[in-house]
Structure formats: C-alpha cells, structure tokens
Amino acid sequence: MSRPKGEFPIMTMTTAIPAAAADGPPKRRRTPILQILFGDLLAAGLTVMTGALVLALLPALRWGVLDAVWSTADPGRCGAGGACWAFVAAKIRFILFGVYPADEQWRPLAVIGLVLAMVLVSLPPRHWGRRLLTAWGVAIGAMLALMWGGFAGLPFVSTANWGGLPVTLLLAILSLGMGFPIAVTLALGRRSKVPVPRFLSVLVIETIRGMPLVGLLFISSIMMPLLLPAGWSVDKLGRTLAALTIFAAAYLAEVIRGGLQGVPGGQMEAARALGIPVWKAVWHVVLPQAIQKVIPPLTNTAIVMVKNTSLVLIVGVFDMLSAARTAASDPVWPAPYSESYLFVGAVYFLICFAISLYARWLEGRVQDKDLR
Amino acid sequence: MLAAQITALWDSPRLRAWAGQALLLLLFVGTLVWLAANTVENLAVRSIRVGFDFLARPANFPISESVVPYSPMDSFAWAYVVGIGNTLMISAMAILAATLLGLFVGLARRARHPMLSGVAGVFVTAVRNTPLIVQLLFWYALATTALPAPRNALHPLPYVYLSQRGLYLPGIEWSGNGWGFAAGTAAILVAAAVLVRRLRRRGRTAPALPAIAAAAAAILLLAWTTGIGAAASLPELRGFNFAGGMRLSPEFAALMVGLVFYTAAFIGEIIRGGIDAVGRGQWEAGRALGLSERQTLMRIVMPQALRVIIPPLTTQYLSTVKNSTLALAVGFPELGLVIGTVINQTGQALESIAILLAVYLTIGAAVSLLMNWCNARTALVTR
Numbered sequence A: 001m002s003r004p005k006g007e008f009p010i011m012t013m014t015t016a017i018p019a020a021a022a023d024g025p026p027k028r029r030r031t032p033i034l035q036i037l038f039g040d041l042l043a044a045g046l047t048v049m050t051g052a053l054v055l056a057l058l059p060a061l062r063w064g065v066l067d068a069v070w071s072t073a074d075p076g077r078c079g080a081g082g083a084c085w086a087f088v089a090a091k092i093r094f095i096l097f098g099v100y101p102a103d104e105q106w107r108p109l110a111v112i113g114l115v116l117a118m119v120l121v122s123l124p125p126r127h128w129g130r131r132l133l134t135a136w137g138v139a140i141g142a143m144l145a146l147m148w149g150g151f152a153g154l155p156f157v158s159t160a161n162w163g164g165l166p167v168t169l170l171l172a173i174l175s176l177g178m179g180f181p182i183a184v185t186l187a188l189g190r191r192s193k194v195p196v197p198r199f200l201s202v203l204v205i206e207t208i209r210g211m212p213l214v215g216l217l218f219i220s221s222i223m224m225p226l227l228l229p230a231g232w233s234v235d236k237l238g239r240t241l242a243a244l245t246i247f248a249a250a251y252l253a254e255v256i257r258g259g260l261q262g263v264p265g266g267q268m269e270a271a272r273a274l275g276i277p278v279w280k281a282v283w284h285v286v287l288p289q290a291i292q293k294v295i296p297p298l299t300n301t302a303i304v305m306v307k308n309t310s311l312v313l314i315v316g317v318f319d320m321l322s323a324a325r326t327a328a329s330d331p332v333w334p335a336p337y338s339e340s341y342l343f344v345g346a347v348y349f350l351i352c353f354a355i356s357l358y359a360r361w362l363e364g365r366v367q368d369k370d371l372r
Numbered sequence B: 001m002l003a004a005q006i007t008a009l010w011d012s013p014r015l016r017a018w019a020g021q022a023l024l025l026l027l028f029v030g031t032l033v034w035l036a037a038n039t040v041e042n043l044a045v046r047s048i049r050v051g052f053d054f055l056a057r058p059a060n061f062p063i064s065e066s067v068v069p070y071s072p073m074d075s076f077a078w079a080y081v082v083g084i085g086n087t088l089m090i091s092a093m094a095i096l097a098a099t100l101l102g103l104f105v106g107l108a109r110r111a112r113h114p115m116l117s118g119v120a121g122v123f124v125t126a127v128r129n130t131p132l133i134v135q136l137l138f139w140y141a142l143a144t145t146a147l148p149a150p151r152n153a154l155h156p157l158p159y160v161y162l163s164q165r166g167l168y169l170p171g172i173e174w175s176g177n178g179w180g181f182a183a184g185t186a187a188i189l190v191a192a193a194v195l196v197r198r199l200r201r202r203g204r205t206a207p208a209l210p211a212i213a214a215a216a217a218a219i220l221l222l223a224w225t226t227g228i229g230a231a232a233s234l235p236e237l238r239g240f241n242f243a244g245g246m247r248l249s250p251e252f253a254a255l256m257v258g259l260v261f262y263t264a265a266f267i268g269e270i271i272r273g274g275i276d277a278v279g280r281g282q283w284e285a286g287r288a289l290g291l292s293e294r295q296t297l298m299r300i301v302m303p304q305a306l307r308v309i310i311p312p313l314t315t316q317y318l319s320t321v322k323n324s325t326l327a328l329a330v331g332f333p334e335l336g337l338v339i340g341t342v343i344n345q346t347g348q349a350l351e352s353i354a355i356l357l358a359v360y361l362t363i364g365a366a367v368s369l370l371m372n373w374c375n376a377r378t379a380l381v382t383r
Helices: A010-015 A019-023 A033-038 A041-056 A058-066 A085-097 A106-122 A130-148 A165-190 A195-210 A213-227 A236-262 A265-273 A278-293 A295-315 A320-328 A337-371 B002-011 B013-045 B052-056 B076-110 B114-128 B132-146 B178-201 B208-225 B250-277 B280-288 B293-329 B335-346 B349-378
Strands: B161-163 B166-169 B171-175 B229-233 B236-238 B241-243 B246-248
Touching (some): A033 A041, A033 B114, A041 A058, A085 A106, A085 A337, A106 A130, A130 A165, A165 A236, A165 A295, A213 A295, A213 B293, A213 B349, A236 A295, A278 A295, A295 B132, A295 B293, A337 B132, B076 B114, B114 B250, B250 B293, B335 B349
Antiparallel strands (some): B171 B229, B236 B241
C-alpha cells in the first residue's frame, strides 16, 4: 500500500496502532558509537587513555604470541625476546604430575578425569541429594587409592612423590569436604542459646579468621609434630590438609551462619509445635533451608579455597605452583619463570572462572524461582 | 522412689543443658591439656628450651630493607619490630593505593564508555580468578628476568633507572636530627589544621594563605634548630650497580604491584556493588534538580553507597593485611619472613608463632575498631 507522504487520513491514525506500541514502551534510541566514544571532552579523554593503555600492552602481545617460540626441542632457541611456550610443552608432565613415577602417571591423570566427571555430574541441582554425596565419598576414596596404590599390582607411591595438579585438586576438595561438617557444627554452636558452645565457636572462628593462612600453615607444619604424642606422625601433605580444613571450616561457618540467620524463626517454632525434637528440627527443617540460601556465597568460598591451595608452596608441599617453579629452575632452559607462572595462572583461572560462571547461573535460577 | 527422682532429674531440660555444656567444656579443656602435655614431653625429648629470653640475643641475620633502622647486631626482639614495621608499611601503602585504584576500577566498570568498562571488566575477572601468590611470583619474575641488567638500564626520565636491581629515583639525603624534625613537622601540621578548623567553625573565613605561610615558616625554623640538612642524591652507574638515589627493590615493587592490583580488583567490585545498591530514583532525582552527573555521584549516591560499601571494605582491608604475609614468597622481609627466619635460626617455634598470632589479632582488632567508627559515622541515623 502506497500513499503520498503527509496525507494520512484521520481514520487510520486512530485505528492503526503501531504493533510495537502494544508490546511496551518505545525502544530507546541507540546512541551512535562515535558519540559514546568522543561525545564530550571526558569521553574523548577516556577513549584516548584506554586506547593508550591497550597500545602499551601490545609489546606483551608481541612477546607472548608473535615472537614466542611455540615448539622446539632445542632450549637454546628460546630467550630471544619472545615467550618460551616450548618450555611449558616440554615440561607439561612435570608441572601437572610432579615427581610421580613416569610409568604410573596415568593414575594422577585418571584422578583428574574422575574429578572432572564428578563435577560435571554434580552441576545440575536436580542431581543433588544423598546419592550424589555417597558417590562423592566413593570417588574421593577411589582417587586416594589410585594415588597411593599398593594393591592389585599398582606400585605404592608415597605422598612425598605426589605432586602437581592432582595435589591441588585433592587439597581443595578434601579441605572443603571435611571442613563443611565442622563448619555446620561451628555455625550451629555460634547460634546456640547456651553460652558454652557459643563462646567456644566464636573463639575458634575468630581466632582462625584473624590469622593469615600462612601462619596457620606454619603452625600445622611446625607445631603439629610437637602437639601430638611421639608415636603419631602425620606426613607433610596431611598436616597441610589439616590447616586448610580448619581454615575452610572457619570461613564456611560464617557463610552458613548467614544462612541460618536468614531462616525465619517461625520455621523452628512450627516444627516444635508439631512435637519434633530440637535436633531433628535443626537437621530436617532449619539446616536444609539455610544451606539452600547460601549456595551462591558457598561457591565463592570454594573459589577462595581453590586459590588458597597455592599457598602450600610456602611449607614445601609439591603442588602445581611449586612444580612449575621447580621446572623453571632447570638450567638447560633460559629461566622461563614468567611463562611457567602464566601457565599455572591460566589453569587456576579456568577452574575459578568456571566456578564463578556456574555460581552466576545458579543465582539466576534462584532468582527465577523467587519470582514465581 | 529414688529411681523416679533420677528420671525426673534426667528429664529436666535445664539440668540436661547444663550437663551438656559442662561436658563440652570439659572436652575442650581436656583436649587442650592433652595437647599441652604432649608438647611439654616432646620439647623435653628434643631438649628445646621454652621462653622469651632469646629475644634479647643478637639476631645475626640480615634484613634487606626496612622502615626502621636495623643491623644484624640488633636483638631478635628488634628484628620482630622491624618485621612488624614492614608489614604495617606495605599494608598501609597497599590499602591506600588499592582503594584509589579500586574506586577508579569500580566507577570504570559502571561507565557507559564501552572501552573503559571492557578494560576494567577484563582486569577484574583476570585478577580475581588467579591466586595472589601466582601473581606475586609472576611480577617478581618479570622484575628480575625481563628487565635489563644495570648496564643497559631503562632510562625513561633523567635520573630514573629501571633495571633488574630495582627502580632508582632521585632521593633526598637527610642529615641531622631526622626523627626530631619529623615529629616536630607532624606536630606543626596538626596544630595548623586544628587552628584552621576552629576558625572556620566560628564562622570566620579561614585565613588559608597566612596559615600555610606560618606553618612553612615554623617548619623552616625547626629545620634550622634541629640542624637538619637536605641534599639531593642522584643515582649514577658505578661499576655493576647504581649508587646514590632512592632505591625500590624488585621484591618491594613486585609485592606492591601484585598486592595493589589484587586488592583493587576486589575493592572495585565492592564499590560497584555499593553504587548499584543505591536506587535509580536517586540518580534521577539528582538530575531533576539540575545537578551534574559528578555532583549527583559525589553528593547524593556515594554517601548512601558508603553504608553498603564499608562493612565488606573492612573485611577486604583485613584480608589485605593478612595477604601481605605472602611477601615471603618473593622475599620481602615482612613479619612472616622474619618469623620464618627466626624459627629456622633458633628453633623457638612456639614463641614465634605466639608473637605472630598476637600481632595479627591485634592488627585485626585495631582495623575493625577503626572501620566500625567509620561505619557509625556513615550509618543511617534512625530514631
């Protein structure tokens, strides 16, 4: 239908309501990109400034990509002004598995695969439940058994020879997993109406949260042999795990306390009115609601703990970061420390960023649920 | 009869609660006693003497840099003081710099400017998702391997040299009673500030220029009486290294860059969250009143955002102080490194760890008190 411009009959003006108007408010006019970038003096200044910042980072791109040596068997070719990724490629097994016997390295690889599989299975919230928890218990047992060996023809490998990514992953999972029940106890204790458990919980939580993790690692690695009777010996990995567990428990406890505070008091009162004993009410009514509320902040604590496992380097546990540092000190290669740390940083980034994306997705789901 | 009484006692909820508590306390104290007994026995077996008398002995180990003067002849106690001084200095500097950078990052992430918010977003995501210790080691590796040797030092400005040995800047060399001068200057500045405030409160226009002139004159007089002398000290290449000037070591530089970036990324998110928590209507009201965008931000939105920002900011400041212990990974001598060295040298682990605990719990309590005071000042006054 064609009509000369400016000759709209009045009739059509009233009947033909534009389709868009029925859907909602008119669309906002988009500001042209040039006006955003150079619209006023401030915007122009910011554009020039960020542009300069990006330009200043270009040499890093040249170092890391264009001039980099990607693969070579000859270490001498590295070190000519570019990054030496060939080093990471050559040492990848050492960085990922440490000094684990070379013929047995399929075992730590299988552990990494098992962790990945379990994480993938645990992602959808509809899988959460007692069965998944049991599966995790079995899987962790299988991982530790695989690492140790000493059965079914697998040679025994002591924890002194464990290293690399499996140690990082195991420390993170075990410290969170064992810290969680302790954290629930501490959080319930802190919310208790009677003084003794409340005082003890506050004492433990605040002392540990007031201390740097490095201090706690010092205590566990130096003091634990003194604190325990002469016959009991815990190896270095176990002592570090103890420190990380206590640390995780104190931080998780505060998160869980937040969830407990968010459960309305009426829930407990209703349960009591139905004749349910206090402890059963806590276990079946209050705790499930509290933990559900704090799942997003719990994932945050998980990220913090994954990052914190890298601190074990300070007390000499051979995690991925120590392995990379040791690898870089090989005199054959021209000191590729920056490349090693960039690689390790990238692995940590992948793990932590994935967790934070998952947390964001979960949070969105929770909000959708609340709206309904 | 007796059995009935016992059942009645058993059913009494108050008694049960008390018994439970007593049992818990007994368990806790018992564990502590057990651990202490084990420790005493183990110490006896290893013939380690416990006590703080080692603190008076000379430390005999060097500390590469410090805010307070130190030499290996000084006592272990003084070595701890040096470590605490360094910890406080790097914490304070990192917190200050990270707050400024974090404010900028937080505002940049909210900016409508796509390049600016993009760069800030990449920065925050990358920094927050990698461990601080990896970042520190990375910066340290850059500072010590990527930079040229002193002979070919980078030379961006006159008398500024950047090399593997650190950053050399022109400095000032003081002579005379430095501490007295510093204390006197601080006193004069505080007095001037108090005076100007008093005058302002009485409604007079502050005599800013005369006050500054008077303070400057007083400081000059003080400099003359304390016999302080200042001479410019310029770095120059002598042999294989630089001499003179002010030196920032690679350890210090790596630590500061790493700690400031890491903390700033977290503070940026806290500030962004705080500003987002202020209702859109506040912005619209500010615009409707004809305030500029910046005025609206600084006068209307920020004061309200601060209420949301300050509690998590406190936590962040505390974790920055605790994170400064990671300096021992790059070899900057803060308290953690000093304690590690002392334990290695003397074997006095118990005492050293007690000191570490005491110092960090004190710092934590002090920062909490300070920030609670800030919080009380910004909190919403309700009746």
